[in-house]
Amino acid sequence: MAGGRLGPSSGNDGRRPGFTYRGVLAEDEALEETVDEPTETDAHDLIVIGATGGALSVAVDAQRAGLANVRVLASGAVAFPSLVTERQLDVGYGEDVQSIDVDGDLLVVTTSKATYRTRACLAANRMPRPDAVAPIPVAMTTPDGAGRVHVNELPGDLHGQDVLVVGSSDHAVELTSTLTDAGNRVVLAGGDIRPALLSPAGDTILRRIERERQATILYRSMPDQVGEVKGFPMAFFGDRRTPDLQFDHVVFASSRRAPSPESIGVTDAARAHGGMWFFGADDEAEGVQLAPGWDIWNQLAAEVFPEAAPLQSVPPATRRRRHVGAIDELRAEHYNATITRFEPSHSDLWVLRVKPDNGDVSHDPGQYASLGLGYWEDRIDDAEDIGLEDKWDKLVRRSYSISSPMFDEAGYLADSLDATELEFYIVLVQPTPDNVPGLTPRLALKRPGDRIYLGPKVAGRYTTAPVTSPDDALVFLSTGTGEAPHNAMVVEMLRKGHVGPIVSAVTVRQWVDLGYRDKHELLAQRYPNYHYVPLPTREADVPKRYIQDLISGGDLEQFGVELNPTGTHVFLCGNPAMIGIPEEVDGELTFPETTGVVELLVDRGFVVDSRTQPGNIHFEEYW
Numbered sequence: 001m002a003g004g005r006l007g008p009s010s011g012n013d014g015r016r017p018g019f020t021y022r023g024v025l026a027e028d029e030a031l032e033e034t035v036d037e038p039t040e041t042d043a044h045d046l047i048v049i050g051a052t053g054g055a056l057s058v059a060v061d062a063q064r065a066g067l068a069n070v071r072v073l074a075s076g077a078v079a080f081p082s083l084v085t086e087r088q089l090d091v092g093y094g095e096d097v098q099s100i101d102v103d104g105d106l107l108v109v110t111t112s113k114a115t116y117r118t119r120a121c122l123a124a125n126r127m128p129r130p131d132a133v134a135p136i137p138v139a140m141t142t143p144d145g146a147g148r149v150h151v152n153e154l155p156g157d158l159h160g161q162d163v164l165v166v167g168s169s170d171h172a173v174e175l176t177s178t179l180t181d182a183g184n185r186v187v188l189a190g191g192d193i194r195p196a197l198l199s200p201a202g203d204t205i206l207r208r209i210e211r212e213r214q215a216t217i218l219y220r221s222m223p224d225q226v227g228e229v230k231g232f233p234m235a236f237f238g239d240r241r242t243p244d245l246q247f248d249h250v251v252f253a254s255s256r257r258a259p260s261p262e263s264i265g266v267t268d269a270a271r272a273h274g275g276m277w278f279f280g281a282d283d284e285a286e287g288v289q290l291a292p293g294w295d296i297w298n299q300l301a302a303e304v305f306p307e308a309a310p311l312q313s314v315p316p317a318t319r320r321r322r323h324v325g326a327i328d329e330l331r332a333e334h335y336n337a338t339i340t341r342f343e344p345s346h347s348d349l350w351v352l353r354v355k356p357d358n359g360d361v362s363h364d365p366g367q368y369a370s371l372g373l374g375y376w377e378d379r380i381d382d383a384e385d386i387g388l389e390d391k392w393d394k395l396v397r398r399s400y401s402i403s404s405p406m407f408d409e410a411g412y413l414a415d416s417l418d419a420t421e422l423e424f425y426i427v428l429v430q431p432t433p434d435n436v437p438g439l440t441p442r443l444a445l446k447r448p449g450d451r452i453y454l455g456p457k458v459a460g461r462y463t464t465a466p467v468t469s470p471d472d473a474l475v476f477l478s479t480g481t482g483e484a485p486h487n488a489m490v491v492e493m494l495r496k497g498h499v500g501p502i503v504s505a506v507t508v509r510q511w512v513d514l515g516y517r518d519k520h521e522l523l524a525q526r527y528p529n530y531h532y533v534p535l536p537t538r539e540a541d542v543p544k545r546y547i548q549d550l551i552s553g554g555d556l557e558q559f560g561v562e563l564n565p566t567g568t569h570v571f572l573c574g575n576p577a578m579i580g581i582p583e584e585v586d587g588e589l590t591f592p593e594t595t596g597v598v599e600l601l602v603d604r605g606f607v608v609d610s611r612t613q614p615g616n617i618h619f620e621e622y623w
Contacts, residue, residue: 044069044118045305047109049097049264050125051078052168053202054279058122059202060087061297065308073097073111080205081181099265102273110265120275120304123264127257128152134252136166137225138233145228149254159183164235164245166223167253168193170202175253176215177205183474186215187458189235191222195394200235211336213359213456214372218242219397226250229611243461244611253332258267275304295498296353327376334374334395337454340421342447347480348428350444351403353421356454361422363402365488365618366463366528366571372397372453373442380444383431396438400424401462401573401620404488406519413495416488422454425484445469464489465571466609470497473561473568477547477597478503480513482574484619487516489571494527500567501560505533507547507578531559547578551600565605565616572597572619579619582608 002461014258031197045067046057060083062070078084084091097110100121102108109116132151140146147155154175165176165188178190195203209215223235233250237243256481261271277300301308341353354371363369372395375388383497385391403425405414428444429437446452462485467474471595474493476486483506490504508514513536520532533555537544550556556563563570580596582589589608591599597615598608607615 001387005511014510019510041067042117043106044071044116046070046117047107047118047121049121049123049259050074051076051091051110052124053079053124053174053199053205055122055124056080056083056089057125057199057201058300059089059427062305062308063087063089065297065301065305065311067308071116073109077178079137079170080599082179082203083205089431091244092452097264099267099374100270100276101267102269107270107273112207118275120277120300121270122277122279122300122469123259123261123266124279125259125264127259127263129254129257132252132254134226135254136223138226138250138343139226140233142228142229142231145233147250148233149250150230152254154251155249158249161185161248162246164189164223164233164247164250166191166250168588169253169255170199171255171590172253173198173202173206173209174529175251176209178185179251180209180214187218187247188215189218189237191218191220193217193219204489207333210453210455211334213251213336213356213454214460234611243458245458246611259280270499277304297338300538311422327374330374330376330393334372335453337448337452339448339452341423346512348444349513349515350426351423351515352426352443352446353405353423354452354454355421359456361457363416363422363457364460364463364465365404366401366485366487366491367457367460368399368462369400369457370397370399370453370455371424371439371443372455373439373446377442378445379441380428381431381441383441385436386437394441395452397455398439399455399458400426401482401485403466403484403516404491406491406516406523412431413491414493416492425481425487427481444482460620461548461611462571462573462618464493464618466614466616466618467498468495469500469501473500473564474498474502475556475561475563475568475570476502477570477572477574477578478504479547479548479574479578480506481515482506482620486571487519490530492522494523494530499529499532501529502527503531503533503556503559503561505535505550507535507537507545507549509538510536520589529560533559548595548597548600551597555557562614563601563604565601565607568606569616569618570597570606572617581619 015132048059051072055072056079059072070090072089072091072095074091075096078091095113097109097111099110100107103147106117107121109118109121129152131359134151138149142148152245158179159182160182163179163184163186165172165186168190172188176186179186186298195206210217221237221239224238225236227234227236229246230247232246234244235248235250256306268278335545337354337356339352340355343351360430374395375385375391376393403423405423408414426440429440476490478486486504490502493502514534523530524532535545536542561568577594578596580592580598582598601617606617608617609615
């Protein structure tokens with residue numbers, strides 16, 4: 001065990017460093033039971049103190065290795081109740097450990113309800129951290145607002161609420177699981193969360209939450225601050241891929257202090273017993289120490305249970321590649337939707353529809369969802385994924401704006417509320433020396449009937465919600481597949497009976513790059529106030545024009561659009577160079593060197609829309 005993170009106690013000075021899982025679910029009230037006196041049970045193989053993800057993982061592994069008598073003592077809430085049921089774990093609910101001593105070769109664990117004799121005991125509970133604070137600035141100024149941000153605990157009786165969980169540990173997964181089980185809509189901002197460093201139970205539940213579309217997992221996004229808008233917390237994300245999102249509650253999941261021998265009444269004799277083990281029990285292990293979650297049981301079994309069957313001690317990715325059927329196993333484990341349509345405009349441009357196994361597909365036109373495929377899937381090109389060996393059994397995900405079929409089977413305008421599938425408009429991304437795309441080269445080989453991962457809806461802000469007058473002029477400007485959200489937004493406005501002029505313009509290289517051209521032309525025939533303006537830039541018989549030229553050349557006026565900031569909304573999606581997003585420095589807007597549409601519109605008196613300042617320029621980067 002030299003150099004290990006998990007170890008048995010051997011006295012105050014000789015105790016080995018412990019292993020710390022990050023985080024523990026906040027304790028609920030213990031289950032009420034009436035017990036006159038503790039009762040003594042038959043000898044156990046292993047007593048696990050605590051019901052966190054890490055504790056349950058060891059209990060499951062101990063059973064798998066052949067131990068017949070393992071009991072988990074839960075003084076508070078159990079992290080993953082479904083796992084307890086599925087694995088038929090023996091759990092003592094509402095049992096507070098009072099002391100641990102030695103009787104002969106066995107440890108004696110006394111709780112508020114019983115006395116246990118056991119060959120080994122693993123203290124895996126976590127001590128609360130009353131000093132824990134949010135790791136980012138939080139500015140909630142009203143009393144109601146202050147009651148909507150929490151650290152390491154859940155507000156009571158939550159149901160049907162929008163909740164953001166912030167954290168990258170088992171604790172964050174436990175909170176997310178509890179909230180989804182209670183019927184809340186949850187986004188987990190995991191930042192640098194890595195499933196391989198979670199407990200095995202935490203990893204299993206996280207993948208299940210994703211597969212069943214119970215929550216949105218942001219693996220690379222964390223908010224950099226939380227503010228207040230009309231009494232509700234607003235999470236501001238520093239990356240442009242993640243919109244600022246408003247929630248009913250925000251919960252921060254920090255690390256928890258590991259148990260100390262004193263906190264559970266461990267005697268000196270028990271400390272010296274080779275079967276007394278701790279997760280992060282040494283004084284220097286109050287912070288975060290990580291070790292591969294798949295190998296914890298083997299470390300304990302090597303010294304305490306030599307007769308137990310050894311479990312695999314290699315990472316799952318390596319193990320899976322050693323047996324037939326690994327890819328089928330991974331697909332069943334991760335994929336939760338079926339591709340129902342895959343229609344190419346040409347070899348590098350496709351319209352596809354996806355139908356989930358679970359959950360609805362309700363969304364506001366303009367919002368987006370994430371698609372994912374495993375790194376184990378074949379690529380259409382010969383490029384090599386960087387670090388493929390380490391992520392072979394993981395998903396590569398990307399968010400795509402939801403498009404629209406525009407017409408239903410009867411020829412009427414499509415209604416997103418009646419949809420059972422989601423439609424996407426996707427272009428194959430070619431590899432470059434600086435970028436090896438992971439998703440679209442794998443998606444290119446898929447066909448109807450193939451399986452895929454579909455994430456839950458994320459409440460993006462790029463919608464037509466700011467349009468409040470049916471007489472306003474609406475201008476949708478895009479590049480390439482950036483017209484995807486505009487397709488849905490145009491259909492929505494026409495269904496609502498919008499009477500003001502609507503213009504949708506898109507630049508592409510060639511006519512064949514317009515996957516929805518025939519649908520837009522049919523819309524223009526049916527609705528006199530709708531105009532479709534395709535701008536191919538590499539057709540010999542068509543003058544080269546860009547989106548900016550429509551603004552500076554006054555071309556929109558022929559469609560009844562005067563570009564008056566008091567009666568016009570402009571929506572931009574696509575190449576950042578076309579949009580020209582400014583940066584605000586000391587209250588002043590600084591525009592990119594290349595003039596984009598935003599700068600041209602600001603010069604005309606338009607205002608960029610934001611949470612704190614409503615405006616009439618709305619943009620979504622699709623790059």
